[in-house]
Amino acid sequence: MARIDRAALRQKIQNLTGLTDDERAALLQLAAEGRSYGLVWEDREEAVEERLREELPVLVEDKELALIDGGQEAPNHILIEGDNLEALTALSYTHEGRVDVIYIDPPYNTGNKDFVYNDSFVDSEDSYRHSKWLSFMSKRLRIAKRLLSDRGVIFISIDDNEQANLKLLCDQVFGERNFVAQVVWERAYAPVNLKKHFSESHDYIICYAKRIEDAVCNGLPRTTDANDRYSNPDNDPRGVWKAADSTVGPVVKDKLYEIKLPSGRTVTPPSGRCWVYTEERFYEMVADGRIWFGPNGDSSPSVKKFLTEVKQGITPMTIWKYSEVGHSQDAAKEVKDIFGGESRFTYPKSMRLIKRIAGLYGDKSSTVLDFFAGSGTTLHAVMQLNKEDGGKRQCILVTNNENNICREVTYERNKRVIEGYTTPKGGQVEGLHENNLRYYRTRLLPRERTNRNMRALVSAATDLLCIKEGVFEELNVESLALKAGLTPKDVRLFSDGERAMMVVYNEEAIPDIVDWLLTAPATNVLTHSRTNAIKVYVFSPGSYAWDDDFAPVLDRVELCALPEAIYQAYKNVLPKKRAQRTTDETSPKGGEE
DSSP, rough: OOOHHHHHHHHHHHHSSSSOOOHHHHHHHHHOOOOSSSSSOOOOOOHHHHHHHEEEEEEEEEEGOOOOOOOOTTTTEEEEEEEEEHHHHHHHHHHHEEEEEEEEEOOOOOOSSEEETTTOOOTOOOOTTHHHHHHHHHHHHHHHHHHEEEEEEEEEEEEEETHHHHHHHHHHHHOGEEEEEEEEEEEOOOOTOOOOOOOOEEEEEEEEEESTTTTTOEEEOHHHHHHHHHBTTTTOTOEEEEEEEEEEOOGGGGGOEEOOOSSEEEOOOOTOOOSSSOOOHHHHHHTTTOOEEEESSOOOOEEEEEGGGSSSOOOOOOOEEEHHHOOHHHHHHHHHHHHTOOOOOSSSOOHHHHHHHHHHHSOTTTTEEEEEEEHHHHHHHHHHHHHHHTOOOOEEEEOOOGGHIIIIIIIIIHHHHHEEEEEEEEEEEEOOOOOEEEEEEEEEOOOOOOHHHHHHHHTTTHHHHHHHHTTEEOHHHHOOOOOOOSOTTEEEEEEEESOOOEEOOGGGGGHHHHHTTTTTHHHHHHHHTTTTTEEEEOOOOSOOOOOOGGGGGGEOOOOOOOOEHHHHHHHHOOOOEEOOOSTTTTTOEEEEO
């Protein structure tokens, strides 16, 4: 193929007539990419993107659905009802770089009414079926990457319909070098004999890291059988150990020395082998009590391998058997039992499967995200894992409310898991009480930056700020206002006893707020220590957070101007606004404001 002069090509595109500005921009972008290898598809616009060109998402809590009896020390799990592209946009402000594990089970695009695109099912005869799915997934995965911490990983369930396309898409989004593994999950244990050729018994789980060099696999827990091989026959204060071979092959000459046993007998390595250590190192280990000569001191030496020094996690393999992590039938029964025998959700994932995923990366305080939440298995698995290992992991779920799934399945399932439930056979399942669950809905506000719209955004974003700061308990500002006469229209306060957050809606109240913050009672109510800075979000028409006005208390506050901080975060993920033509075709207006 002849080499293309891209500069000349761009000039020809500029000179073409009959194109809209968006069409011209798209052609120029294609000409600039010049990708010779990779996945190519036709981008398909979604209705939600059209909304986001003109509106901004926030999250608003439904406090009537809050389950908060777990107490202040319990993790605050979050369930978001709404389109996941809107919810991910909002999370790009609250959680960029803060999520350690993402698990999603997106639609597999089988053509059997499992993938809805712009309110219509995509069937197997749709000539744009794969393009629509790739376009849909690409937009969400690119935001998901922004949410991952540097050590974060994402797991994606898929089957053969889109597995190959998904792998190439993830190579583009996350980088081929950040590919971790493709797991085969044995999801079924019995063949379907009605199948003509093969009875599929597995799905895939594709795993990518944000930065492969920073991702650390915790491994799988060691089995009891493995630990049973350790003992402590000589009462070594370092704990239980097991004997390991002290010889190795091939032969190394300086490791062929003769060893004198405590019994007086001498031994040499077996034919074709030598000692593991040099003579000097060997007797250093003898002095350190790390060599075992048997209970009578007359056995060939063994090296003591202490359990405390052994890597506690076992490296996982890439085939996960149903006997280890459950299968689809197990998962369906789990959900059915929780709902008293009702079948409210088809094809849920096994809780044991998601529990393994949630525990493989991150730590006991990690944040886990699932933005195709379905029946809510991910939250159930995270809460169960926390109970088993004493963790405080937080889980964020996102799902739409089609057919009332969010309210009647995702929420209701985990409400019963937290509070306890009765199985169809009358068995009582104790609740996972040490958890809080908060229910949010997405809400859209005008995107145009008028003063009125900016004030409305700051007013509506308070719940978003609570999620960002992890502080949810509101204090009564009127009872704390003393002589300042402040009301919730001016300022709202939130605290968890150690951290505090203030949202200032009325900049004219700043002098009174500063005077109020200077009083000892006010400061003590907000924080137990003056060294803890109060996070103050304050309305401002720009990026200036009224630093000069807060000068007397700058040592005890951390200022942030709103809504500018939200605009800046959203700018990275929102679709561009449509260019607007004027009567003068040479002077187009529009774009980002």
